[in-house]
Amino acid sequence: MVVSHTLHEFADGAAVAKALADYVAAALAARVERDGLASLALSGGRTPTRFFEELSTRDLPWDKIGVTLVDERWVRETSDRSNARLVRQHLLKGKAAAARFIPLANDAPSPEAGLFAVNESLEELSWPLACAVLGMGDDGHTASFFPGGDHLEEALDPEGTLGLIPMHAEGAGEPRITLTLPVLLAADALALHIEGAAKRPVLEKALGEGPATDMPIRAVLRAERPLDIFWAP
């Protein structure tokens, strides 16, 4: 197997946020330079707030940039569990307010019911992604690829043709919707953002042997394409 990840280690969250913002900005700028447009998919959760704040200050042609999420919890944007809310609060301001944001959730009662409309709205973005930024949970999930997830195998299928899939899992809290592995792996630049000493052993374990369905981040770590891991304790 080709080991294709690079681990970038930083002293603290502020340093990792700056370096990751530079990395994402470079990927977006390169794609706008080439195609005139670029898209970015971001993870939510607790980790990315500082990175979003940093990225919002980068001098980019934001009006040519589309932003979406890697995955979303099926909640309204008034919920503090909403990843879209996090992106709006911490990224889409200042210069970055000019970006076009495409959320992954809508008012439908479930991700299954809302899937068609979300898929349609995603067509407004330019594909493949210029950049995707993943996170990792303590259980080794990434995106909404949860151990025991009801659509996990379809989401991780490298030959799968679906770009977006609902996911229900015990560890997920709410129903979820997630971009699938092939869509994420097709991004020009792929980053994994991990903060916190407690997650280091989780990463080490994921880098070891064992099924990807036990720790779905393995499907990303084992992919034969470059992956940049941004880590701070």
Ligand SMILES: O=C(O)[C@H](O)[C@@H](O)[C@H](O)[C@H](O)COP(=O)(O)O
């Ligand atoms: O909506 C989500 O939950 C995320 O997109 C998810 O995949 C996240 O990246 C990890 O769970 C890490 O989350 P924390 O940053 O909260 O630890």
